Amino acid sequence: MPTYFERRQIVTPGDLIAEGDYVAGENTYKENNKIYASRIGLVEYENKKVNVVALRAFYIPRVGDTVIGTVVEIGFNGWMVDISAPYQAILRASNVLSRPFRPQKDDLSQVLDVGDLVVAKIVSYDRTRNPQLSVGEPGLGKVTRGQIMKITPTKIPRVIGRKGSMISMIKQETGCHILLGLNGVILITGKSLEDERLAMMAIRKIEEESHTRGLTDRITQMIREEKGKKGGEK
Amino acid sequence: MSQKNNKLIDKKGLRLDGRKPDELRPIKIEVGILSNADGSAYIEQGKNKILAAIYGPKxxxxxxxxxxxxxILRCRYHMAPFSVQERKSPAPSRREIELSKVIREALEPAIFLEYYPRTSIDVFVEVLQADGGTRCASITAAALALADAGIPMKDLVAACAAGKVDDTIVLDLMDTEDKIGKADVPVALMPNLNAITLLQMDGILSLEEFEKAVNLALEGCRKIYAMQKEALKAKYVNVKEVEE
Incomplete structure (x- = not known):
C-alpha cells in the first residue's frame, strides 16, 4: 500500500496520492483502488483516510453553519440571500418577523432591503433545494455597523487558529468584536475605525501567509507594532 | 499548394522556425492572473497568446x-479582432462556435459535474494572438483556470496537436504548417487517467501515419502536463514552508 506524497506536500488535481486500502477523504476520489486528488492542496493522512486541504475552494453550505450574506432579491414571502456559495439562500419572512406574516400589510423592504447584510444560520440544505436561513437565535440578524471583508472560505479555520487561539488574540489585541461567517465573509465591529482597520490588516496577513510557521506570534507582533505607531502619532 | 511541398522542412530535417519534428514551441504558463474572475490562466505557446477565465459554480x-x-459547463472561445493578420470580425464565427463546443467537450469529462447540480460554470477563452493550435492551447489554459477556481476535477487536461508536414510527422504545428501541411491531429489528454478527451483530424493520413501522429501528440500532451503542474504550483511557492 504505497503512498506517493508526504504529509503537507502540494498536489494538483489528478495526482495519484495513494494506492490500496485507503479511504478517500476531503478533496480526493477513489478509482480502481487508487486515491487521486481532486483539488490543488496539501496532503494530510489521518489513519487510513487521505485528505487534501484545498488551497482554492468555494463555500458549500452545511446545516448549522453561521454565514454572512447580502440580500439580493425580495420575494413574495421572503428574501433571496447571496451567501457566496453556488446556491442562493432563502430567508423566510415568517422567520424574521417572529409572528405570522401578513402579505397585505407587511412591507418586506422595510425589514430587510436589497443590499442589506444579514448574519444567519443555515437550517436546511441538500443539493436538490436551495439552502434555508434562520435568524431566530441571539446574535443573528441584520448587520447595522462594522466592517465587512471577504477571504477564501478554506482559510477560515486558520483565522480561528488552534482552539481559537488566533481569533481570541486578535479580539484581545484590537478590542474588536469579530464574527466569522463560514462562507468566508467576516464582520468586524470595534470602538473606532482604526481598531477595525488593524483587525482587517491582521486577517489579510493571515490569509496571505496561512501556511507558514509561527503565524500567531508574528501577527501579535505586527498588531503591537502598528498600535505603537498609532500611539506615537497621537 | 503542391509546388510548395518539401519547403516546410529543410535538408537538416529542421522546420521553418528551426524546431526538430518532435519539438514543442516554447511555452509559458501563468495561473491566477485575473482578480475579478473566480479562476484564470494565461498561456503563451510560440506566438499564441491565450487568456482563459472562469466563473462559477453559480x-x-x-x-x-x-x-x-x-x-452545466458553458464555454466561449473567442478570437480578438487583432489576433490575426487581417482584422477578424468580433462576432462569433462558425469556427469559433464549433471550437467552443469542442473545448467544452474536452473539459467536461475532467470535472465532477454531478457534485453541484443546478449550477453552471462559465469558461471564457480569449485568443489575443493566434498562430495555429489555439484549440489545444485553449484547453490547456482552461483546465488550469478550472483548477485555479477550486473546482473539483478528476484530472487536469493537457492538449497538443501533431500533424504531417511534407512527408514528416511533426509535433505542435504552427499556423503555416497547419495551413500548407498535409494533416493536423489535435489531441487532449487526461494524463493520470490516461484518457483522451479530444481527438480530431483534418487532412489525410495513412493508418500508420495516424498512429504515429497520435502517439507523438500524446507525448506532447504529457510534456505540457508537466508544465501545467509546475505553473499551478508556482502560484503557491510560499506555501512550501509549512505550519506544523
Whole structure:
C-alpha cells in the first residue's frame, strides 16, 4: 500500500496520492483502488483516510453553519440571500418577523432591503433545494455597523487558529468584536475605525501567509507594532 | 499548394522556425492572473497568446437551462479582432462556435459535474494572438483556470496537436504548417487517467501515419502536463514552508 506524497506536500488535481486500502477523504476520489486528488492542496493522512486541504475552494453550505450574506432579491414571502456559495439562500419572512406574516400589510423592504447584510444560520440544505436561513437565535440578524471583508472560505479555520487561539488574540489585541461567517465573509465591529482597520490588516496577513510557521506570534507582533505607531502619532 | 511541398522542412530535417519534428514551441504558463474572475490562466505557446477565465459554480441564468442532476459547463472561445493578420470580425464565427463546443467537450469529462447540480460554470477563452493550435492551447489554459477556481476535477487536461508536414510527422504545428501541411491531429489528454478527451483530424493520413501522429501528440500532451503542474504550483511557492 504505497503512498506517493508526504504529509503537507502540494498536489494538483489528478495526482495519484495513494494506492490500496485507503479511504478517500476531503478533496480526493477513489478509482480502481487508487486515491487521486481532486483539488490543488496539501496532503494530510489521518489513519487510513487521505485528505487534501484545498488551497482554492468555494463555500458549500452545511446545516448549522453561521454565514454572512447580502440580500439580493425580495420575494413574495421572503428574501433571496447571496451567501457566496453556488446556491442562493432563502430567508423566510415568517422567520424574521417572529409572528405570522401578513402579505397585505407587511412591507418586506422595510425589514430587510436589497443590499442589506444579514448574519444567519443555515437550517436546511441538500443539493436538490436551495439552502434555508434562520435568524431566530441571539446574535443573528441584520448587520447595522462594522466592517465587512471577504477571504477564501478554506482559510477560515486558520483565522480561528488552534482552539481559537488566533481569533481570541486578535479580539484581545484590537478590542474588536469579530464574527466569522463560514462562507468566508467576516464582520468586524470595534470602538473606532482604526481598531477595525488593524483587525482587517491582521486577517489579510493571515490569509496571505496561512501556511507558514509561527503565524500567531508574528501577527501579535505586527498588531503591537502598528498600535505603537498609532500611539506615537497621537 | 503542391509546388510548395518539401519547403516546410529543410535538408537538416529542421522546420521553418528551426524546431526538430518532435519539438514543442516554447511555452509559458501563468495561473491566477485575473482578480475579478473566480479562476484564470494565461498561456503563451510560440506566438499564441491565450487568456482563459472562469466563473462559477453559480446559479444558472436563464434558469430553464439548469439540469436537476448535474452542473452545466458553458464555454466561449473567442478570437480578438487583432489576433490575426487581417482584422477578424468580433462576432462569433462558425469556427469559433464549433471550437467552443469542442473545448467544452474536452473539459467536461475532467470535472465532477454531478457534485453541484443546478449550477453552471462559465469558461471564457480569449485568443489575443493566434498562430495555429489555439484549440489545444485553449484547453490547456482552461483546465488550469478550472483548477485555479477550486473546482473539483478528476484530472487536469493537457492538449497538443501533431500533424504531417511534407512527408514528416511533426509535433505542435504552427499556423503555416497547419495551413500548407498535409494533416493536423489535435489531441487532449487526461494524463493520470490516461484518457483522451479530444481527438480530431483534418487532412489525410495513412493508418500508420495516424498512429504515429497520435502517439507523438500524446507525448506532447504529457510534456505540457508537466508544465501545467509546475505553473499551478508556482502560484503557491510560499506555501512550501509549512505550519506544523
Amino acid at each position: 446559479e444558472v441564468h436563464p434558469k430553464h437551462l439548469a439540469l436537476p442532476d448535474r452542473m
